[in-house]
Amino acid sequence: MTSPTPARRSRRTDALSAAAIIDAAIAVLDAEGEEALTFRALSIALETGPGAIYHHLASKQEILAAAAQRLVVHALADVPTDLDAEGGIRAVMLAFFDLFDAHPWVGTQLSREPWQAALLEMFEAIGAHLDALGVDERYQFTAASSLLNFVLGVAGQHASATRLARDLDRSTFLRDIAEGWKDEATAASHPFSRRMADQLAEHDDRQQYSDGIDFVLAGIAAVAVEGGLR
Amino acid sequence: MTSPTPARRSRRTDALSAAAIIDAAIAVLDAEGEEALTFRALSIALETGPGAIYHHLASKQEILAAAAQRLVVHALADVPTDLDAEGGIRAVMLAFFDLFDAHPWVGTQLSREPWQAALLEMFEAIGAHLDALGVDERYQFTAASSLLNFVLGVAGQHASATRLARDLDRSTFLRDIAEGWKDEATAASHPFSRRMADQLAEHDDRQQYSDGIDFVLAGIAAVAVEGGLR
DNA sequence: TCGCTTTTGGAACAACGTTCCAATAACGAG
DNA sequence: CTCGTTATTGGAACGTTGTTCCAAAAGCGA
Numbered sequence: 037m038t039s040p041t042p043a044r045r046s047r048r049t050d051a052l053s054a055a056a057i058i059d060a061a062i063a064v065l066d067a068e069g070e071e072a073l074t075f076r077a078l079s080i081a082l083e084t085g086p087g088a089i090y091h092h093l094a095s096k097q098e099i100l101a102a103a104a105q106r107l108v109v110h111a112l113a114d115v116p117t118d119l120d121a122e123g124g125i126r127a128v129m130l131a132f133f134d135l136f137d138a139h140p141w142v143g144t145q146l147s148r149e150p151w152q153a154a155l156l157e158m159f160e161a162i163g164a165h166l167d168a169l170g171v172d173e174r175y176q177f178t179a180a181s182s183l184l185n186f187v188l189g190v191a192g193q194h195a196s197a198t199r200l201a202r203d204l205d206r207s208t209f210l211r212d213i214a215e216g217w218k219d220e221a222t223a224a225s226h227p228f229s230r231r232m233a234d235q236l237a238e239h240d241d242r243q244q245y246s247d248g249i250d251f252v253l254a255g256i257a258a259v260a261v262e263g264g265l266r
Numbered sequence: 267m268t269s270p271t272p273a274r275r276s277r278r279t280d281a282l283s284a285a286a287i288i289d290a291a292i293a294v295l296d297a298e299g300e301e302a303l304t305f306r307a308l309s310i311a312l313e314t315g316p317g318a319i320y321h322h323l324a325s326k327q328e329i330l331a332a333a334a335q336r337l338v339v340h341a342l343a344d345v346p347t348d349l350d351a352e353g354g355i356r357a358v359m360l361a362f363f364d365l366f367d368a369h370p371w372v373g374t375q376l377s378r379e380p381w382q383a384a385l386l387e388m389f390e391a392i393g394a395h396l397d398a399l400g401v402d403e404r405y406q407f408t409a410a411s412s413l414l415n416f417v418l419g420v421a422g423q424h425a426s427a428t429r430l431a432r433d434l435d436r437s438t439f440l441r442d443i444a445e446g447w448k449d450e451a452t453a454a455s456h457p458f459s460r461r462m463a464d465q466l467a468e469h470d471d472r473q474q475y476s477d478g479i480d481f482v483l484a485g486i487a488a489v490a491v492e493g494g495l496r
Numbered sequence: 497t498c499g500c501t502t503t504t505g506g507a508a509c510a511a512c513g514t515t516c517c518a519a520t521a522a523c524g525a526g
Numbered sequence: 527c528t529c530g531t532t533a534t535t536g537g538a539a540c541g542t543t544g545t546t547c548c549a550a551a552a553g554c555g556a
């Protein structure tokens with residue numbers, strides 16, 4: 037098998053490169069999920085061995101971080117630029133949600149390494165609108181961080197929910213959780229959650245995310261625009 | 267070695283149990299960090315083998331989830347109950363931060379499994395105050411979720427930062443990141459982050475978290491209390 | 497005292513990320 | 527063109543992980 041073909045041109049027709057490895061990694065992650073990205077799977081996809089991969093990238097972390105950054109940059113490139121300040125922030129934030137919805141593994145990756153490259157891109161994209169929004173300069177760092185932290189929380193939950201509900205249906209998965217909240221013993225000690233159980237089962241993730249942004253933006257407007265309290 | 271001592275009373279003086287295993291797991295996690303919790307480390311700490319552990323708990327996930335839930339419940343038990351609605355929510359949210367600061371691995375765990383037991387406790391503790399805060403019933407689910415997502419984002423970042431800065435000092439770690447933001451090429455394409463670099467290096471995590479809560483609470487008050495817009 | 501069930505702990509397994517290395521292609525200097 | 531040097535390749539091997547399996551031991555009801 038795999039006859040040597042002694043003296044053709046190149047060992048590979050397509051040269052291996054960091055970019056090619058990241059391409060393959062994204063393809064595997066999107067097609068089969070986070071836990072499917074192994075050096076063995078990558079080796080098969082690229083028709084090579086782990087040694088060759090390690091010659092271009094230092095670790096699995098580096099592959100994941102680079103893959104996440106590429107998708108973040110790509111998603112941000114598609115955001116329209118002719119919007120007012122608030123519309124611009126909303127568009128950026130929704131672009132993040134759609135990215136995490138299409139590539140849930142990115143949500144996991146962003147919590148693996150602090151202030152990695154992808155996070156800088158997100159931080160910048162959010163912060164770029166704060167001046168135009170009229171946010172007092174002293175509040176801009178906190179405002180951008182708050183929006184970023186909110187996105188990251190959603191991204192993490194969305195990723196783990198998708199991971200678990202990979203075979204299972206999302207709605208039946210949520211219905212099961214909601215049923216648990218309606219269990220007598222649980223409901224007795226968790227009355228608020230009991231009241232919310234039906235909404236949990238029926239809610240729209242994207243709408244809820246958008247409503248959450250409304251809260252944070254309204255809060256920033258109330259506290260940090262035109263000199264809020266202290 | 268380990269002479270059999272043929273016929274004493276019990277095989278172990280302290281009976282193995284789920285609670286004892288979780289105790290040991292928390293001790294290992296707090297003392298040596300997330301990646302130190304292995305079945306081998308647990309076996310040594312409990313003076314047993316992996317088989318005995320699996321007889322009481324089904325998987326490593328289950329151990330981590332139970333450990334996280336215990337700490338969340340414990341942290342919530344210490345929150346004073348004689349506060350007004352807003353003070354109550356603030357106290358709960360700050361209790362979460364202090365928990366994630368003392369036990370960073372909890373922040374990672376909460377993103378591993380969706381709607382796990384610990385999250386229900388957090389969701390309930392937040393939501394319990396929303397009626398008293400005057401939040402319209404239609405907004406309570408979204409309001410509680412938004413606060414929860416914000417906490418989870420902070421927890422995840424805090425956990426990964428602590429993990430990376432385990433040997434390294436936190437302030438020098440942040441200073442290094444900030445220096446990267448001041449790099450000429452980076453600064454040119456990321457002017458907002460460039461302006462924020464010094465604040466990144468000097469900011470207080472807990473204060474920033476508290477300010478973020480101010481934003482979200484102000485936004486909830488503006489949008490969802492006494493019938494906000496739409 | 498005996499039979500059955502629970503509990504124990506260690507051996508064994510497959511899979512993972514990573515390291516190492518011998519073989520090969522590419523390339524610059526002569 | 528030729529040759530020594532470097533870059534690149536891919537597979538074998540390593541140590542560690544979570545998990546499974548099983549035989550021995552302890553506890554317990556009849």
